[in-house]
Amino acid sequence: MFQKMMRALILERPGGKWTMAAWGEKLAASGESISHRLEKYPDSERNRQVLSHIIGIEQWGQSRLRVGLGEPFKEEEYDNYRPSRSRSWEQLKAEFRLARKRTVALAEALDDNQVDQFMKVKHNRYGMITLGAWLRYLDMHANLESKRMK
Numbered sequence: 001m002f003q004k005m006m007r008a009l010i011l012e013r014p015g016g017k018w019t020m021a022a023w024g025e026k027l028a029a030s031g032e033s034i035s036h037r038l039e040k041y042p043d044s045e046r047n048r049q050v051l052s053h054i055i056g057i058e059q060w061g062q063s064r065l066r067v068g069l070g071e072p073f074k075e076e077e078y079d080n081y082r083p084s085r086s087r088s089w090e091q092l093k094a095e096f097r098l099a100r101k102r103t104v105a106l107a108e109a110l111d112d113n114q115v116d117q118f119m120k121v122k123h124n125r126y127g128m129i130t131l132g133a134w135l136r137y138l139d140m141h142a143n144l145e146s147k148r149m150k
Contacts, residue, residue, distance in 0.1 A: 007126045015133035023135040024107035031100035034146045043089035047149045051092045056082030058099040061138045065106045068115040
């Protein structure tokens with residue numbers, strides 16, 4: 001019941017308010033904001049761990065968004081997308097910027113191809129969610145998790 005309510009109020013409702021192109025713009029802006037914050041944080045084990053988690057979820061979400069462009073759905077966890085723990089702080093910051101650019105490009109490709117933003121693709125925790133909700137999820141996740149860094 002709680003998952004269903006979360007999905008409706010936190011993901012689906014906000015996810016459906018924006019077009020794919022608008023989500024692309026919003027994700028680009030929030031990515032810039034996060035990147036600026038990352039420059040203020042020191043290199044630490046905790047910060048590297050949090051950022052590698054953010055990147056892994058971002059890239060995992062991209063695989064789900066690509067289903068809207070015709071790629072097959074893969075039932076998998078995000079772990080395969082998480083960067084190695086041996087990555088430096090500078091490498092992780094660069095990887096985040098690249099991952100976010102790829103998410104923005106996917107939002108634009110979905111818009112360019114006139115993919116229905118209400119098409120649903122499975123999220124491991126929240127079940128079937130729309131592509132708009134996926135974009136909302138990636139935006140929300142990175143913003144919330146980045147606040148755990150110090």
